[in-house]
Amino acid sequence: MDLENQARIKDLNDKYGNEDLIVVLGGAEAEASGLAAETVATGDPTFAGPLAGVSLGLKAYHIFEFKDEVPADVYEEQISMMEMVLDVDEIVDEVKTYRK
Amino acid sequence: MNFPVIKGAAYALIQANGMLFYQGTTQTSERLKNSQSEHLQKLPEHLRSFDQAVSYPPNQAYIGNITPDDLKQIPQPWYENPVTGARDGKHGEIMPEDEFLGLMKIVDSFELVVLEESFQAGVKEKLQTHPVLNDIEDITKLDKTPGTSDELEQLVAEQSAQPLYFDGKLVGCVKRAHEFDEALSSEVMLGNIANKASAVLALKQMLAKTDLNPEDVDYIIECSEEACGDMNQRGGGNFAKAVGEMCGCINATGSDTRSFCAGPAHALVEAAALVQSGIFANVVVVGGGCTAKLGMNSRDHVKKEMPALEDMLGAFAVHISENDGINPVIRTDAIGRHRIGSGASPQAVMTAIVTDPLDKAGYKITDVDRYAPEMQNPEITKPAGAGDVPQANYKMISALAVKRGEIERTELLKAVDSFGMPGFAPTQGHIPSGVPFIGHARDMILKGKITRTMIIGKGSLFLGRLSNLFDGVSLLMEKNDGKVDTGFDQEAVRLMIADAMRDFAKAFRE
Numbered sequence: 101m102d103l104e105n106q107a108r109i110k111d112l113n114d115k116y117g118n119e120d121l122i123v124v125l126g127g128a129e130a131e132a133s134g135l136a137a138e139t140v141a142t143g144d145p146t147f148a149g150p151l152a153g154v155s156l157g158l159k160a161y162h163i164f165e166f167k168d169e170v171p172a173d174v175y176e177e178q179i180s181m182m183e184m185v186l187d188v189d190e191i192v193d194e195v196k197t198y199r200k
Numbered sequence: 201m202n203f204p205v206i207k208g209a210a211y212a213l214i215q216a217n218g219m220l221f222y223q224g225t226t227q228t229s230e231r232l233k234n235s236q237s238e239h240l241q242k243l244p245e246h247l248r249s250f251d252q253a254v255s256y257p258p259n260q261a262y263i264g265n266i267t268p269d270d271l272k273q274i275p276q277p278w279y280e281n282p283v284t285g286a287r288d289g290k291h292g293e294i295m296p297e298d299e300f301l302g303l304m305k306i307v308d309s310f311e312l313v314v315l316e317e318s319f320q321a322g323v324k325e326k327l328q329t330h331p332v333l334n335d336i337e338d339i340t341k342l343d344k345t346p347g348t349s350d351e352l353e354q355l356v357a358e359q360s361a362q363p364l365y366f367d368g369k370l371v372g373c374v375k376r377a378h379e380f381d382e383a384l385s386s387e388v389m390l391g392n393i394a395n396k397a398s399a400v401l402a403l404k405q406m407l408a409k410t411d412l413n414p415e416d417v418d419y420i421i422e423c424s425e426e427a428c429g430d431m432n433q434r435g436g437g438n439f440a441k442a443v444g445e446m447c448g449c450i451n452a453t454g455s456d457t458r459s460f461c462a463g464p465a466h467a468l469v470e471a472a473a474l475v476q477s478g479i480f481a482n483v484v485v486v487g488g489g490c491t492a493k494l495g496m497n498s499r500d501h502v503k504k505e506m507p508a509l510e511d512m513l514g515a516f517a518v519h520i521s522e523n524d525g526i527n528p529v530i531r532t533d534a535i536g537r538h539r540i541g542s543g544a545s546p547q548a549v550m551t552a553i554v555t556d557p558l559d560k561a562g563y564k565i566t567d568v569d570r571y572a573p574e575m576q577n578p579e580i581t582k583p584a585g586a587g588d589v590p591q592a593n594y595k596m597i598s599a600l601a602v603k604r605g606e607i608e609r610t611e612l613l614k615a616v617d618s619f620g621m622p623g624f625a626p627t628q629g630h631i632p633s634g635v636p637f638i639g640h641a642r643d644m645i646l647k648g649k650i651t652r653t654m655i656i657g658k659g660s661l662f663l664g665r666l667s668n669l670f671d672g673v674s675l676l677m678e679k680n681d682g683k684v685d686t687g688f689d690q691e692a693v694r695l696m697i698a699d700a701m702r703d704f705a706k707a708f709r710e
Contacts, residue, residue: 128592132585181547184599184612185592 101139106149109140113156123160125195128186133162134194141198162195164188202685203529204475206677208519209639210406211263211292213512213626214300214398215253216494218365220511223390224495239499244368246501246508248279250296253511255282258577258624262514263289264639268621278579279507291639292405292516293332298366300513302327303397304374306338307446312389314355315364315372317346332408333401336446347372362386381431391491392439394513395426399443399488402515406484407447412519418480420444420454423467424487425629428456443486452484460664461574461633463487464516465657465673468635471520472530472675483520487635489513490628497584497627504583514631518638525684528645528677534561536656536674544670550596553656553672555604561676565601568619568676569650572637573597574658575625589632593656594620633657638677645679652678 113121123140127133135145137160144151164183167175221227221243230237253259257278261271265285274281287294295303302323305313315323324342327333347355355361355373364372374393377384399422407414422440429436440454457467464487471483491513498508523529536557542548558565573593581589594616601607607615625632634655641653659671 129585129587135585178543178545178547181550181596181599181603182545184602184609185595 101136101144101149101151103149106139106144106151109158110150110154110156113158118157121158123158124166125160125162127162127191128182130187130190130194133191134198136160137195137198159199160195161199162192164192165195201533202476202523203532204472204520205523205527205529205680206518206638206642207521207524207527208406208410208412209291209635209642210402210409210517211289211636211639212398212401212405212515213253213259213262213292213294214297214401214489214515215248215250215294215511216297216300216394216491216513217247217511218297219390219394219491219513220247220494220498220508222363222365223387223491224498224510225492226496226498228387230499239502242502243495243498243508246498246506248507248509248511252279252282252507254287254294255285256509257281257283257285258579258622259294259512260285260289261624261640262292262626262636263294264291264643265289267640267644268624268637271622271624276579277506279509288331291409292402294512295401298323298371299326299330300394300397300401301364301366301372302342303333303401304393305372306333306336306341307397307400307442308341308393309442310377311345312375312377312386313364313372313393314345314347314352314361314375315342316349316352316370319366319371320346332404336404337448338446360386362390378430383427383429383431383434392426392428394491395424395488396439396442396446397488398513398515399424399439399486399517400446402488402517403443403447403449403484403486406517406519410519412482412484414448415451416482417444417449417452417484419471419474419483420449420452421467421471421483421485422454422456422487423458423463423485423630424456425458425460425463425490426488439488440486443488444484449484459657459671459673460659460661461630462657462659462671462673463630464633464635465655465675468518468520468530468655468675469532469535469673471518472532475520475522476532481522484517485520486515486517487630488515489631493628497580497586500584501580506583509577509580510627512626512628514626514628516631516635516638518635523680523684525682526646526680528642529680531561531676531678534558534676536654536672538670538672540669544668546596547600549658549670549672550600553658553674554597554654555600557654557674557676563652563676564606565597565604566606566615566619568652568654570621570637570641570644570653571597571619571656572621572634572641572653573656574632575621575623575634575636576627576632577623577625580627581623588623590620590623591616633659634674641677645677648679652676
């Protein structure tokens with residue numbers, strides 16, 4: 101996960117706490133999305149960024165999981181093309197494993 | 201409309217293992233943290249020989265000896281399936297690092313590159329017989345101011361010069377250009393001189409392989425991702441004129457265009473506009489390679505027991521000229537652009553860059569025979585978790601075709617296969633961005649194998665931390681219909697005069 105994003109999420113977590121904070125991912129691929137979910141949950145597994153050894157316990161969701169929460173026209177305009185292109189099930193399953 | 205044409209394209213690759221290890225930023229960052237790290241210990245075992253780099257199928261595709269369609273037929277991993285290749289290619293060449301270090305000294309105008317005496321004499325001998333560089337005037341620099349091994353070691357240890365290694369030996373260095381100006385540090389100067397040298401090689405290749413004379417070049421647009429300047433004007437430029445000077449383009453001026461990886465596509469649009477407007481007849485777009493990106497993903501390649509494939513500096517040159525009725529045209533009436541207000545979602549970006557211009561030209565997605573988006577070699581990006589970039593782009597274009605009702609959902613992958621190609625360019629940022637296909641596309645269009653292609657450049661502007669905007673530009677390159685608008689239609693003028701005379705005569709009768 102991008103080091104700059106790790107720093108941003110750490111700052112937001114410091115400011116708002118982890119109870120009412122979730123992370124919404126837009127990753128195009130299962131492994132990278134899972135890595136991001138893991139980073140915000142238990143810490144940066146690559147030990148490269150500000151979340152190395154920092155367990156924020158944040159829950160991450162992929163935007164595909166919020167299809168019903170997003171206005172249909174916005175989803176159609178912004179996400180539907182990628183939904184057709186990407187392996188949605190694989191990505192969502194991978195991200196879910198880090199919420200258990 | 202009298203569209204400008206693409207009259208020629210040339211490409212250069214330089215294998216640069218020494219710079220990968222000592223100047224690639226993945227390695228320099230690692231060295232700062234832990235100079236004895238496991239990655240730095242293991243990396244040398246993963247470096248390829250020059251012969252391996254030459255016979256690597258994507259490299260042969262880049263210099264034009266095999267086509268992207270040929271590459272598609274070669275099983276992956278390509279590094280385990282070498283082809284019989286040559287360093288000289290239909291569209292350019294692959295150069296070994298020792299000769300390139302000699303070329304860096306040749307193009308260095310401020311005596312910053314120092315080469316060890318015997319090494320310098322050796323590379324001079326090689327470059328004197330080089331088919332494209334033997335006539336370069338400044339080759340005489342390789343007779344002058346060599347350094348001894350002791351001097352080189354001292355410059356590196358005490359004067360913060362950047363070391364230049366070949367075959368594990370210190371054979372030279374690049375000195376800093378100012379005592380404390382960071383914009384002129386030895387790291388920056390090495391990157392800029394390597395960029396200039398590789399661009400010179402690509403332009404010299406184009407001048408050798410096409411009928412363009414250096415003195416006929418009017419304008420040069422350089423479009424890499426480096427910045428040249430001092431601390432008071434860090435990106436002042438001008439790489440374009442520096443490159444043209446080395447190639448004998450005495451009548452040209454030029455400037456640099458930047459937009460991360462989309463830079464080349466912007467530069468092509470600008471070149472097309474300069475030609476079509478009649479301001480200049482012959483414009484060259486040129487881009488050199490990037491030392492910082494060498495071995496960028498080598499950590500993953502080493503971990504996955506692969507060769508460190510990012511050992512190539514890439515460069516290219518494209519010649520845009522007035523309509524000759526033969527060469528493929530650039531459809532300047534249908535330039536795709538990601539607007540500031542377009543939005544950053546992949547869908548918004550692809551619509552702005554791909555379907556908006558097609559609508560303008562009256563084409564469907566499937567009317568374009570080949571799309572050339574970011575042509576990164578997937579064998580480099582996949583192990584690093586970045587996926588197959590061209591394939592992802594093709595799937596997005598196909599998905600747009602489904603959404604527009606142009607193809608059925610079940611035909612999505614079939615469409616990908618018909619207008620897609622495997623990526624074959626080194627991960628050098630601006631280098632993969634559409635441009636590597638121009639040489640092949642020109643050949644294919646001239647031979648009648650395809651009618652049109654779309655060249656797509658995309659840039660990640662957020663990397664500069666000034667804007668979160670995305671960027672992208674596209675161009676349609678199309679078969680020339682053979683009609684050249686000379687601006688004077690004799691028949692039309694004759695009819696106009698006849699009408700006027702008739703009216704005149706009629707006025708007399710009334």
